[in-house]
Amino acid sequence: MTIGIRRATVDDAAAIARVRIDCWRLTYRGLIPDAYLDGMQIDDSTALWQRVLSAGQNTTSVFVAENDGDVIGFSAGNMLLEPRYDVDAELSAAYVRREFQRGGVGRRMVAAVADAQREHGAHGLIVWVIAGNKGARAFYEGLGATLLVEQPFEWDLMPLVEAGYAFTDLDALLEATARVPGARGSIVH
DSSP, X not given: OOEEEEEOOGGGHHHHHHHHHHHHHHHSBTTBOHHHHHHOOHHHHHHHHHHHHTSOSSSXXXXXXXXXXXXXXXXXXXXXXXXXXXXXXXXXXXXXXXXXXXXXXXXXXXXXXXXXHHHTTOOOEEEEEETTOHHHHHHHHHTTOEEEEEEEEEETTEEEEEEEEEEOOHHHHHHHHTSSTTSSOOEXX
């Protein structure tokens, strides 16, 4: 098994959409209504990712993790228009198919975004998770994130609670992602 991380292209949009929807359906069952999860459409999500990936030069960075050519995860980040909580970039997505979790892929995905955002001048990242997502919270806390806030928010007319975490030092975050042997692996920018 060879897992590589590379920048996503527009051709990856459907695979990213599939990973996102599959991860949401597994992770958020019981936190988000089943009807919403079951109603998520690959075509809608693919169209969104095609727009993101074809936007041209900007401060958004999207990466995919591949296992022998099969997309098994993705991560995304962007610079914030206005800094929040003393950070200037966001880790907007980090998803890995369940059967590939706990092997360092998520750490490598976060490292790819942190590296890319640092190249854009970022000094810190914020990441938002649904407050009930204990696995994601433990993952980010394990990488040294600081809990900033828990607050209500609305997603597609659903009232939820989100937790905001900050990585205020990208060098420290990159060191944390490298603590597992092979966690950085091959990252192609």
